[in-house]
Amino acid sequence: MITAERKPMAEIRAMLAPYRKILVVGCGSCVAECASGGEKEVGLLASALRMDAKIEGRTIEVREMTIDRQCVYEFIDQLTGIADRYEIILSLGCGAGVQAVAEVFPKMLVIPALNTTFIGETKEPGLWVENCRACGDCKLGYFAAVCPVTRCAKGLFNGPCGGSKNGVCEVDPDSPCAWQLIIERLENAGRSDLLEAIYPPADWSRQQGKGPKKIVREDQRSEG
Amino acid sequence: MDQKTAGLNIAIFFCRQLDANQDKNRRAIEKELGLRIRFFPLPCSGRIELLHLLRAIEAGADVVYLVACPEGACRYREGNLRAKRRIMFAQKLIEEIGLEGARIEMVNKTAEMPADIGAIAMELLARDAKVSISPVRSNAVASFIEK
Numbered sequence: 001m002i003t004a005e006r007k008p009m010a011e012i013r014a015m016l017a018p019y020r021k022i023l024v025v026g027c028g029s030c031v032a033e034c035a036s037g038g039e040k041e042v043g044l045l046a047s048a049l050r051m052d053a054k055i056e057g058r059t060i061e062v063r064e065m066t067i068d069r070q071c072v073y074e075f076i077d078q079l080t081g082i083a084d085r086y087e088i089i090l091s092l093g094c095g096a097g098v099q100a101v102a103e104v105f106p107k108m109l110v111i112p113a114l115n116t117t118f119i120g121e122t123k124e125p126g127l128w129v130e131n132c133r134a135c136g137d138c139k140l141g142y143f144a145a146v147c148p149v150t151r152c153a154k155g156l157f158n159g160p161c162g163g164s165k166n167g168v169c170e171v172d173p174d175s176p177c178a179w180q181l182i183i184e185r186l187e188n189a190g191r192s193d194l195l196e197a198i199y200p201p202a203d204w205s206r207q208q209g210k211g212p213k214k215i216v217r218e219d220q221r222s223e224g
Numbered sequence: 225m226d227q228k229t230a231g232l233n234i235a236i237f238f239c240r241q242l243d244a245n246q247d248k249n250r251r252a253i254e255k256e257l258g259l260r261i262r263f264f265p266l267p268c269s270g271r272i273e274l275l276h277l278l279r280a281i282e283a284g285a286d287v288v289y290l291v292a293c294p295e296g297a298c299r300y301r302e303g304n305l306r307a308k309r310r311i312m313f314a315q316k317l318i319e320e321i322g323l324e325g326a327r328i329e330m331v332n333k334t335a336e337m338p339a340d341i342g343a344i345a346m347e348l349l350a351r352d353a354k355v356s357i358s359p360v361r362s363n364a365v366a367s368f369i370e371k
């Protein structure tokens with residue numbers, strides 16, 4: 001899941017200042033799960049914007065819409081015929097969603113209401129933690145499904161640093177030591193032999209320095 | 225000046241577990257204050273949503289109360305504890321647009337408070353007004369009354 005947090009109201013307010021007709025668009029996928037951009041959050045932000053305008057004596061028109069996914073054309077298309085009635089789209093999607101909506105409506109200004117933060121999991125209600133850096137060279141199969149690049153503060157590939165205490169990271173006492181988890185899980189699975197291997201550094205060239213990444217699946221592509 | 229005299233519009237969300245006769249017990253004050261007071265019974269205070277609180281303010285309430293069971297006495301164990309966190313979050317949300325956080329308040333019932341919701345509401349209205357009429361309200365009175 002891609003996680004995000006709402007921008008400060010002052011920043012959103014400044015971006016919207018010149019506009020009176022605003023379409024607030026949420027996304028029902030990742031950002032709904034992390035309680036930043038779903039239908040409820042769209043309602044909250046729209047309500048706050050209307051009240052803010054009333055307090056300042058401005059008149060604005062705010063419409064709320066939430067589509068299932070802001071990063072897929074078929075869902076974005078639900079805004080067709082509606083978006084052009086507004087001066088601006090305030091997107092509560094992730095960065096990918098904002099850009100996908102902007103591409104479908106090239107004449108409209110689309111601005112983000114969220115700061116996209118990381119790929120993570122819902123650990124418990126109200127707590128989301130990062131567990132994937134999208135490095136493009138996944139080694140989870142060797143590390144008992146615990147990513148040392150993301151979950152070890154030092155990103156160590158070949159064993160623990162030795163600084164953890166009671167299973168807790170010395171850099172971030174709120175996080176368990178990733179290497180303790182890796183070792184425990186490999187031992188439980190009877191695969192502690194994997195700890196003997198030496199792993200080369202992660203190949204970050206897959207992730208960085210080549211412009212936007214792409215995945216092409218020929219079986220999924222349409223003709224032409 | 226108390227909240228009644230100050231002419232404040234009050235919205236009261238409350239846990240129905242507090243008063244088995246809530247429907248009857250709130251009639252007198254509803255009759256007296258008319259549309260200046262609105263009651264919203266909830267099956268548990270933990271059912272309160274941020275959107276309930278903001279929409280109430282947007283619709284013209286000057287003060288929104290959530291009346292909950294005493295801490296440790298929630299029928300569903302932690303409903304009122306969850307509600308408390310939501311109230312704090314809602315206060316931050318309205319402070320971001322320049323409204324006083326005190327416009328949203330949680331009240332945990334105590335042994336000294338009356339058992340019926342109408343009497344509790346009277347006590348709340350008799351408190352000193354911490355805020356004045358909401359700046360949102362001037363343009364929103366109509367919707368508060370309509371709903």
